[in-house]
Structures are given as structure tokens and as C-alpha cells.
Amino acid sequence: xxxxxxxxxxxxxxxxxxxxxxxxxxxxxxxxxxxxxxxxxxxxxxxxxxxxxxxxxxxxxxxxxxxxxxxxxxxxxxxxxxxxxxxxxxxxxxxxxxxxxxxxxxxxxxxxxxxxxxxxxxxxxxxxxxxxxxxxxxxxxxxxxxxxxxxxxxxxxxxxxxxxxxxxxxxxxxxxxxxxxxxxxxxxxxxxxxxxxxxxxxxxxxxxxxxxxxxxxxxxxx
Amino acid sequence: xxxxxxxxxxxxxxxxxxxxxxxxxxxxxxxxxxxxxxxxxxxxxxxxxxxxxxxxxxxxxxxxxxxxxxxxxxxxxxxxxxxxxxxxxxxxxxxxxxxxxxxxxxxxxxxxxxxxxxxxxxxxxxxxxxxxxxxxxxxxxxxxxxxxxxxxxxxxxxxxxxxxxxxxxxxxxxxxxxxxxxxxxxxxxxxxxxxxxxxxxxxxxxxxxxxxxxxxxxxxxxxxxxxxxxxxxxxxxxxxxxxxxxxxxxxx
Numbered sequence: 001x002x003x004x005x006x007x008x009x010x011x012x013x014x015x016x017x018x019x020x021x022x023x024x025x026x027x028x029x030x031x032x033x034x035x036x037x038x039x040x041x042x043x044x045x046x047x048x049x050x051x052x053x054x055x056x057x058x059x060x061x062x063x064x065x066x067x068x069x070x071x072x073x074x075x076x077x078x079x080x081x082x083x084x085x086x087x088x089x090x091x092x093x094x095x096x097x098x099x100x101x102x103x104x105x106x107x108x109x110x111x112x113x114x115x116x117x118x119x120x121x122x123x124x125x126x127x128x129x130x131x132x133x134x135x136x137x138x139x140x141x142x143x144x145x146x147x148x149x150x151x152x153x154x155x156x157x158x159x160x161x162x163x164x165x166x167x168x169x170x171x172x173x174x175x176x177x178x179x180x181x182x183x184x185x186x187x188x189x190x191x192x193x194x195x196x197x198x199x200x201x202x203x204x205x206x207x208x209x210x211x212x213x214x215x216x217x218x219x220x221x222x
Numbered sequence: 223x224x225x226x227x228x229x230x231x232x233x234x235x236x237x238x239x240x241x242x243x244x245x246x247x248x249x250x251x252x253x254x255x256x257x258x259x260x261x262x263x264x265x266x267x268x269x270x271x272x273x274x275x276x277x278x279x280x281x282x283x284x285x286x287x288x289x290x291x292x293x294x295x296x297x298x299x300x301x302x303x304x305x306x307x308x309x310x311x312x313x314x315x316x317x318x319x320x321x322x323x324x325x326x327x328x329x330x331x332x333x334x335x336x337x338x339x340x341x342x343x344x345x346x347x348x349x350x351x352x353x354x355x356x357x358x359x360x361x362x363x364x365x366x367x368x369x370x371x372x373x374x375x376x377x378x379x380x381x382x383x384x385x386x387x388x389x390x391x392x393x394x395x396x397x398x399x400x401x402x403x404x405x406x407x408x409x410x411x412x413x414x415x416x417x418x419x420x421x422x423x424x425x426x427x428x429x430x431x432x433x434x435x436x437x438x439x440x441x442x443x444x445x446x447x448x449x450x451x452x453x454x455x456x457x458x459x460x461x462x463x464x465x466x467x468x469x470x471x472x473x474x
Contacts, residue, residue, distance in 0.1 A: 003471030072430055074457050074469040211459030 006071045010080060013063050014138075017084055017091070020056035021135050023049055024091045027098035028131065028194060032124040034105045035187060038113075046102040053095035060088045076208070083208035087138065090197040090204075094131060097190040097197070104183045104190070114180045116170065118163045120187055126156050127191045130198035137202060143209040149202035150214070156195035163188040224421030225291030225390045226251040227272060232286035234267050234276055234445075241267045243445045245286070249438070254413055254422040256432035256453065259442035260468065265425045268442065269393045272423065273308040274301040290391060306334070309384030313396040315376030317368030317383070323350075323359050326368040326379055330387040345386055352419075353382035354412050374405025381412065385420075392416065394424040398431065410435050429469055433457050441465045 027049045034042035064085050067073065073081055130152050137146035167181045167188075206214050227249035234242035242264045249255045257265040270276040271284055274295060288295050295304050317326050327346045328336075336342065346363070350356040355378040359371065368379055377397060384392065394413070398406040413422055413435045426432050432439050433453055440450040441462070449462045460466045467473050 002473060006471065074429060074433075075460055075466045077470045078458060 003071070006067070006073075006077075009063075009067055009071070010077060013060065013067065013081070013084055016056065016060055016063065017088060018135065018139065020053060020060065020088070021091050021131075021138075023053055023056070024095040024098065025128070025131055025135070027053070027095050028101075028124070028128055031098040031101035031105070032121060032128070034102055035108075035124075036121055038105065038109055040106060040109060043102040043105050046098050050095055050099050053092055057088055057092040061085065064088070076211075079208045079211060083204040086204045087201050090200045094194055094197045097194050100190045101187050104187045108180060108183050111180050111183075114177050116167070116177070116181060116184050118166050118184060118188070120163075120184060120191070123156065123159045123163065123188060123191045126152065126159065127194040127198065130156065130195050131201070134198040134201035134205065137205045141205070141209050143206045143212075146202040146205040146209070147214075149198055153195050153199040156192055160188050160192040223390070223419060224252040224417070227391065227421065227423070228287070228289040229272075230287040232268075232271060232288065233284070234264075234271055235283045236267075236279065237281040241445050242271065245447050247440065247447060247450055249421065249423060251421050252417055252419070253438060254417045254424060254436040255438040255440065256436035257423065257425045257440045257442060258427070258429060258432050258469075259448075260473075261427075263442040264445040265440075265442040266395055267445075269310075269395055269423055269425055272391070272393055273310055274304050275310070277301070306330075306387050307389055308391040308393060309387065309389035310393040310395070311377070311380055311384055311397045313399050315373055315380050315400070317376050317379050319367060319369035321368055322364045323366055323368055323371070323379060324363040327382045327386050330383060334387070346382075349382040349386040350379075352385050352416065353378045354408060354415075355379060355382055372405070374401050374408060377401060377405065377409060378412065381409075381416075385416075389420065391421045391423065394422065396425055396427060399427065406431070429457070441468065443468070 027046050030042050031046045033039070034046065064081050067081055130149050133145060133152070134149045136142070137149065164185065167185045171178045171181050203215050206212055227247075229245055229247040229249070232242055232245040233240065245268065257268065259265045267276060272288060272290075276282050276284055284296065290304075290308060293299060293307070318329060321329065324346055327349050328342050331342060331345060347356060350359065355375060358375060359366070368376065371379065398409045401409065410431060413424065416422060424432070424436060436453050438450065439453040439456040441448045441456065441460070441464075443464055449456065449460055449465045451461065455461075456465060457469060460469065
């Protein structure tokens with residue numbers, strides 16, 4: 001009763017998801033690079049990646065649906081497919097965040113340049129690192145590595161909150177810099193959301209590997 | 223009403239082959255319990271031990287305790303009494319081919335000396351209704367033989383025949399494996415309805431069927447009960463790697 005073809009299909013599903021994740025991860029990195037060097041051509045690259053990510057999301061959902069319908073998976077295979085469906089949605093939203101950041105960079109580029117006292121690349125590095133680690137945990141089926149992503153989310157939240165406080169004060173003290181500060185505030189918010197998606201991915205990896213539901217809003221009741 | 227089944231230290235042999243090893247298991251009353259596992263794992267032997275059918279084979283041997291409710295079936299009573307309290311349905315429908323539908327259902331009662339015709343009519347109708355077959359055969363009860371109806375109907379006839387003697391436990395050894403999907407669905411619906419009145423133990427190779435009909439599932443391997451737990455747990459997150467490997471098709 002060994003199901004060689006089915007398990008090959010699961011491997012294909014995983015590979016396809018990782019290809020899509022690679023595109024989304026690259027989009028985030030590019031969007032931050034675009035912010036750092038204020039390069040609109042990089043923004044174009046980020047925005048051009050969106051249709052590919054969306055198409056892959058639909059294809060992965062269809063593959064997962066077909067496997068559920070045709071193979072009636074059980075236990076770890078069932079959990080894997082459920083995790084893939086959820087991770088798929090999170091990766092697509094990581095791509096959306098990259099596009100949003102690129103849009104904010106475009107807006108910033110149209111404004112007079114100002115030096116804002118916040119470290120967006122540092123927050124971006126932390127968020128991107130969460131995504132990378134969550135995906136590595138998915139590749140290796142490593143629940144411990146996934147667990148480490150959950151603790152990083154608190155640091156990202158703290159950095160985002162600090163940026164929010166700094167920019168709120170700046171808007172109060174230097175109203176002329178409000179448009180730029182609001183755009184950067186939104187970029188920080190986008191990056192914080194990237195961290196949330198990485199956290200969701202890590203939680204799904206833990207569910208797949210161990211069967212445990214560790215969703216944060218579930219644990220805290222929030 | 224159904225009764226619980228308590229199994230302790232159950233071991234079984236065919237000749238020198240040790241087919242069941244140290245089985246401990248409590249099967250809850252008025253639930254459907256599924257037993258799964260690869261061919262030759264001991265699950266069918268196990269259900270045959272629950273109604274002392276195993277010992278009908280001259281080279282077979284059993285040790286341990288099986289209690290059906292308060293009744294210790296290997297010490298307190300004769301196999302005949304046991305099999306009246308514990309009905310069994312087999313893989314292939316086995317109606318008596320020369321008997322009418324009516325006589326098939328009435329056969330167990332008649333064998334036990336039951337002769338009241340009016341009461342017999344009532345029991346036959348009630349049993350066929352419980353087996354979800356009455357509406358399909360009520361006009362042909364005494365005209366058609368048990369073998370002249372479809373395979374799915376024959377299996378429900380066998381269930382009606384089993385129910386007629388009012389058992390407390392219903393053992394089913396792959397009851398739908400020879401049936402088409404529609405007949406299978408009827409049997410599964412029936413199991414779902416019957417478990418409010420009977421304790422049901424079903425052996426099945428069809429894991430989706432186990433997942434659909436049973437609240438509890440036991441996984442047998444090499445004569446051992448590897449895992450027994452809530453069906454949802456077994457099929458989503460089993461505790462034992464061997465269970466997981468089997469139900470995900472990584473061996474078998």
C-alpha cells in the first residue's frame with residue numbers, strides 16, 4: 001500500500017511553494033534596497049514580481065486541492081497539505097507587502113528628501129531574516145527552528161513600536177516632514193506585517209511537523 | 223443497549239503461530255470502534271476472539287480475559303449464548319440462499335425455539351427497518367429468496383438477521399469491502415444509526431471508512447495493538463510512528 005506517486009506529488013508541492021517563496025523573499029529584499037538607494041527601477045522589478053506570485057499561489061492551491069480530493073491524505077501528510085495552503089497565502093501576502101513598500105518608495109521619491117531618525121534597513125533585515133528562517137524550517141521540517149521565529153516576532157514588534165513613537169514625535173515637532181514620516185511609518189508597518197507572516201509560516205511548520213497548534217492569538221486569546 | 227468490552231492480556235495462536243500478543247483494550251459501549259492494520263496483523267483474529275469464533279478452528283488457542291459488560295465470555299457461558307449476545311457480519315453477504323427474506327431474518331429466533339408468529343412478524347419488520355431495508359423488500363418478504371436481492375441489500379439483510387436476536391454488540395469484519403459506493407454509504411449510515419443501540423466493532427481496510435464511522439480506532443501490527451485512541455487523533459496526529467507510517471502509506 002505504499003504511495004510512492006502521492007509522496008512524489010507532495011515533494012513537488014513543496015518545491016513549487018519554495019520557488020514562489022524565493023520570488024517573494026527576493027521582492028522584499030529588493031523593496032528595501034529600493035528604499036535604501038531610492039531607485040525606482042528596483043520598484044518596477046518588485047511590482048513586476050506580483051503577477052508571478054499570484055499565479056503561483058493559485059497553482060499551488062489547485063495542486064493542494066487536487067491532492068486532498070484525489071489522495072485523501074492522513075496524519076502528517078494531511079497536516080502538510082493544510083500547512084502548505086496556509087503558508088501559500090502568507091507568502092503571497094509577503095509579496096503584497098513588498099509591492100506596498102515599493103509604492104511607498106515611489107511616493108517618497110516624489111518628495112523633498114529628509115533624513116529621518118529611524119533605522120528601516122535594520123527592521124527590514126530582522127523581518128527578512130524571520131522569513132528566511134521560517135522557510136528554512138519548512139525545508140528541513142524543523143519545529144525547533146520554527147519555534148525560534150516566534151520569539152523574533154516580539155523584537156520586530158518592539159522595533160516597529162519604537163519607530164512609531166519616534167516618527168509620531170517628529171510629526172509633532174517637525175510638521176513639514178509629516179508626508180515623508182507617514183510613508184516611512186507605513187513601510188515600518190509593512191515590515192512588521194512581513195514578520196507576522198513569517199510567524200504564521202513558522203506556526204504552520206510546527207503544526208505540520210508535530211501536530212501542535214501554537215498559534216499566538218490562540219495561546220494568548222487575543 | 224450496547225455494553226462495553228474489556229479485553230485483558232489477550233493472546234491467540236493458530237498452531238504455533240502467535241497471532242495476538244498481550245492485547246489490552248477497553249471498547250466503549252454504544253460507540254463504533256474501528257480496527258485497522260495491514261493484512262495478517264491480527265485484527266480479524268481479534269474480533270473473532272470477541273465472540274469465541276476463533277476457537278472454532280481446532281488448532282486455535284486463546285488466553286486472557288474478554289468481558290462483554292459483566293460477562294466473562296471465556297469462563298461464564300457457552301459460545302452459543304455468547305454469539306446470541308454478540309452478532310457478527312462478514313465481508314461477503316451470506317444470506318441463506320434457499321430461505322425467503324423473511325425466513326432469513328427469523329432464522330436465529332426460530333433456532334432458539336421462538337414460535338410466536340405475530341411476535342415474529344413484528345421482530346422481522348423491526349429488524350429490517352433497523353437495517354434500513356424494510357422499504358425495499360416489504361412487498362417481497364416471503365416471495366423472494368435472500369440470495370435474489372442485490373449485494374448491498376444482502377449485506378443489510380445479514381445485519382437485520384443479526385439484529386433480530388437482539389445482540390448487545392455488533393462485530394463487522396470488512397462489511398462493505400465487497401459493495402459498491404452507494405451500498406457502502408448505506409452500510410456506513412446504518413452503522414452511524416445503530417451505534418446508539420449497539421456497541422459496534424468494525425474491521426476495515428478502508429481508512430476513510432474508519433474515519434467516517436468510528437469514534438475510536440485501534441491500529442494493529444504484527445499481532446500487537448500499537449495504538450488505540452480517538453479516531454480524529456489517529457488520523458490527524460497519531461502518537462506512534464508506526465501508525466503514522468501505515469496510515470500515510472509509507473508501508474503496508
